[in-house]
Amino acid sequence: MTTTDTTRHVLISGGGIAGHALALQLVRSGIRTTVVERSDAPRPGGQAVDLRGASREVAERMGLMPGIRARLLHELGLSYVDGAGRVFGRMSMEDFDGKGAVAEIEIARGDLDEVLRDRLAAADEAAPGLLDLRYGDRITAIAQDADGVDVVFEHAPAERFDLLVGADGVHSATRRLAFGPEEEYSTYLGGYMAFFTLPTPADVEPGWFSMRFVPGATFGIRPDFDPSTSKAIITLRVDRDPALRGDRAAQEALIRRSLESAGWHAPTVLDAMPAASDFYFDELARIDVPEPANGRVVLIGDAAACGSPMSGMGTATALIGAYLLAARIAETPGDPAAAARRYASDIAPFAEAGKKLMGGGIERMVPANRFEALMSRAMTKVMLSKLARPIVKKMFAANQDELPLPVAEATHAADGAR
Template identity: 75%
Template sequence: MNDFDRTPHVLISGAGIAGLALALQLVRKGIRVTVVERADARRPGGQAVDLRGASREVAELMGIMVGIEQFRVHEEGIAYVGSGGRVFGRMSMADFDGEGAVAEIEIARGDLARVLLDALRTAADARPRLLDLRFGDRITAIAQDDAGADVEFEHAEAARFDIVVGADGVHSATRRLAFGPEEQFATYLGGYMAFFTLPTPSDLEPGWFALRFVPGATVGIRPDLDPTTSKAILTFRMDRDPALRGDRVAQEALIRARIAGAGWHAPAVLAALGEASDLYFDELVRIDVPDVANGRVVLLGDAASCGSPMTGQGTATALIGAHLLAAHLAATPDDAVGALRRYADDIAPFTERGKQIPGGGIERMVPASRIEGATLRALTGVMTSRLFRPLVRRMFAAGGADLSLPEIAVPVR
């Protein structure tokens, strides 16, 4: 038996951040990987995600910092603005040493996915036959036994794998097939978020993420890598409406209705909405899966655990999880099921911390009424003052930046 046959064959569902990061590390470690992604190509989109503490260390260990540097968005911080654009509070990156709401390393989610995919293709070119990357397909059934897992696909022929990894995001199909229905694990957090690209409005202060509170919503405009474009970041506080899932027309109608009277740059945001090819719109949910390993099937990234984009930690936790899972599979290739168990134990503290939302929940971030808006503006002024900086730093460290990587994940130097 050659080395190729001795390593486990791992199937990964989802080529997002978690799936690509895992595939990259497995291929580099000589482990055979098949990746199936539902979308027809790498999904662009998403606003800046931040790397700090353990996730930054993982990015360094993965050797992707050079790629990240090319796409790094340089942000000065957050500027809280009133209806006419007047700034009433700032959380500057410099004042918080990268430990506030804006971290020292920010990269758009879509660009990070591109860095990971490029690195994966390079790794696979150097090790032929280890990677089978399929876009436009998905798993439809999984049946596991003591020796492997039989998997059926929408398009490809059914096949048998040693391990199946669900890295297919917050509404994971792998989780539904192997662990139970989404309702068992998801808690609605009281709102929706939308992200998309717009031409940068002319009078925006360069480098600042400008954020405005309006009743029932926040309207944010965040710098992009290309200064001529920015990212709209909209948050809506509302009851869950199942009809919105997957219905772009209904999503756009909701966005228009909610921010039409928001003043400031809301008209520019709405003008770009209809044309946006990268609209991301989803409900804010927390995902709690008590045990992310079920025999030969394991969950990674948002599929395993998520506190919604309000935490700002989904990408960090996904990178750490991918690194730990790859390390365990490489350490005990003959005991892949045991490797999944050990990964599940090691990732638990990171997923718990990664679900915490700095500053509370949507009730603290999005005012329900004009009066709440006035209160939130006053509170923001206080919280961004010099006196409260140590407290704000502690709030953002809650994302897990202060946790250390377990020994298995750190090579002996």
């Protein structure tokens, strides 16, 4: 695409994967773009991201794959361990042809965001004056009419934009301001999840994502790009407690109570938790926004639809959505509202697929009591046996039916080239 006199000004609320991916494609297409992020700096951490099917194709088209391949996790597979660290079940990437729990292309969320920011910096250098990145600010009010959106910020002066994109996650303020209260779109899925980085324990099996389940919780340690560090992943099956939101001390206390007698590397994980600078904790919630386009305001990523981190599809869907929305805006820069409506139609099947929870959700992932923990262990042994492997492969394949990308005119090359 080429820059034209009809180029408009797009505001993106949220400086994560969805926001940075959208900004990258818009700047490459010659469209003036502002990104506002409430954090003071890019947010590190997060779980590993699988790129398969359409999301991998999008990454290829956007020129991200060289950077992604340079930061691959090279996971060998998923293993289940008991309280003494003994392995009782494995799902190797090789045995499942990269279509099991671990994919061929796996990258930490923070590393993927770094790849996007590197490309965004290159695009900004190639076309200076189009990009405005603002950290440490947020939207407090919006008012739209047929011709644009007036936006009030917490710190910056109020400004008018042609399109506002909410890429601000599960608890989207943009969604609340333009579509209604979070409660109208969010469904609690029965638990909480936490992620953070810790020093790699000496006796963790290199290359394997090792997981243990105990009554009320599962926790795992998976490889990081830097072998000296690993990622802790904790899932808790508990009733919803609104007081936990934003209270790290209460969140850590809940994790400690849940893992205090869990065995294996629970003490290692708990000891590393207070010092983790990338500690993330949130409720497991499904987001359903039936129509993510509302005039001059549109939602992408988790703000529009997600199945919680249990689906493992949030980042992939966000990348696809950003690519498709940017393509539609670039095709009709003079009518961003129409572009938003076309995007909403494009993304619908991907959004629905991204909300699927393989295996039944938290009830299957986290045993409620000791009996369920014993049953989960027995079932895991059976399902990961050579005899049952073809059945499990079919289960994963059914959950990964590849959807074709809609025809969309978009910038495919890296470094701002068209």
